[in-house]
Amino acid sequence: MKFSNVIGQEEAIGRLRQLVEEQRVPSTMMLCGPLGSGKMALAMAFASYLLGERDGDNSLLSDQMSIRNAEAMLKNWEHPDLxxxxxxxKPAGMSADHKMISDDFTREWHEMISEGPYFYIDNWLTKMDAANQQAIIGAGESDELTRKMSLKSSQGGxxxxxxxxxxxxxxxxxxKLLKLLEEPPHKTVFIMVCEEPELLLDTIKSRTQRIDIKKIDDDAIEKALTExxxxxxDIAHRIARIANGNWMRALENLDAGNENRQFxxxxxxxxxxxxxxxxxxLKKWSEIASSNYGREKQRRMLNYFSRMVRENFMYNFKQTELCYMTQEEENFSSNFARFINEANVIEIxxxxxxxRKDIGQNANGKIVFFDLALQMIVLIIRK
Known part of the structure; x- marks a missing residue:
């Protein structure tokens, strides 16, 4: 995958190229940024470049045969050094003694990344048929990663x-991973793609070079939508503004039955x-919210609610350049916005x-959503 396949993010791409040119590639780096900003796309493009894929006419490999071999393997994400x-x-029926590792879902993972480098955790949970299970990275994975990274590079790079x-x-x-990061094998690069870095151990964060990824520029999204x-x-321009730097949200707005319409x-x-x-x-509503959606989708729905509260509050100022809504959202807000005001916007x-925090901590969904609904009764009538 080439840097040219990444949507926008020229500044971050330039920084990654500079690290290579100056021979300052850190052993551990962490890409952090908002959803849909292309962190994973950047990581995959940078990994491809480190392993020999050409960036224009440049490659870290000098032999043309080696370059072609590397690109052929990377095309299917089957490079032995990646x-x-x-x-x-942990699927139902799996032995309690088995420590789950990423390779247990290799087929599903390759299916997903072959479809593109932009995806949410919920896309991945669907691939695994996770239902309401929370996905984690367990101790078995750190043992397996230590084994893999101790092997000699198959391509010499x-x-x-x-x-x-x-x-x-x-x-x-x-x-266990911390010990590996403290003494990394020779010419090994760990690229962490992180959405909530505050949840990581401070000792791990202190051993990484953090690169913050910004939202994608509206112009870059608009260009990608047209090209x-x-x-x-005109349609691309409106969608780009609504997407607010999130390529996944832009794609969702192209889907007639997209998730945001459900939300x-x-x-x-x-x-x-x-x-x-x-x-x-409202009790029925809370039961629908808790039973029809998995936890990751519930959290995204609550994020959507928060955005709609913000948009409706801003709608009251009659400044169209401050509002980022679809036509359907705006049709509803034209009558509803007055109910979101200075007296209740912060508390809502x-x-x-x-x-959202409670759902993330595995609280009972029915209780969380019913409590939300009951408190909303009081807040929505404040003026």
Whole structure:
């Protein structure tokens, strides 16, 4: 995968190239940034470059045959010196003695990354048929990674380990990985792709070179939508603004049955029932929210609710350049926005943040969503 396949992010790409040119590639680096910003795409492109894929006419390999071989292997993500680590589940019926490792889901992982380097954790959970299970990186993975990285490079160059969502490591795995990072094998590069770095051990973070990835520029998303998806300029411009730097959100808005439309329906239902103080129907709403969606989707739905609260608050100022909504969202907000005001916007936002945190900590979904609904009854009528 080439840097040219990454959407936007010219500044980050330039920094990665500079590390190679100045021969200052760190043994452990961490790419951090918001959802949909292309952290994984950057990691995969950088790994490909380190392993010999050409960047324009440049390659870290000098022999043309070696370059062609490296590119052929990287095309299918089957290079022997590239290793992926990612959170996994333990399928039903699996022996309790078996320590799950990433390789247990190699087929599903290669299917997903072959479809593209932009994805959410929920896409991965669906690939694994995870249902409501939480995916983690366990102690077995750190043992396996230590074994792999101790092997000699098959091609005589770098060995690269991409660790996706290292914040999902359990304590035993994190402590074992720390020992590996303290004394990394020769010419080994660990690339961590992280969304919640605050959850990582401080001792691990102190051993990484952190690179913060910004949201994708609207212009870059608009360009990608017109060139890669064939959209008209006006439609691409509107979608790019709504996406707010998130390529996955841009793609979702191209899907007629996309997830955000489901979330909008749930948001509208919550607000209308809260205003009507219909506790019986709100209880049904909370049961739908807790039973129909997995935990990762519940958290994304709450993120969507938070965005809609912000957009409706800003809508009251009648400044169109400050609002980022689809036509459907704007149609609802034209009548609803007045209910989000200075008297309640902060408390509603904090309520949604608390619910998201509780869901992430495995709280009972029915209780969390019903409590959210009951408190919304009080907040929504404040003026």
């Amino acid at each position: 290793h992926f680590t990612y959170p996994v589940i 770098y060995k690269v380990s991409i660790i996706w969502l290292p914040e999902r490591m359990n304590a035993e795995c994190a402590n 890669r998806r064939g959209l008209d300029q 909008l329906d749930m948001f509208i239902m919550l607000m209308r029932l809260s205003y009507q103080r219909d506790i019986k129907e 936002s904090e309520l949604l943040q608390k619910a």
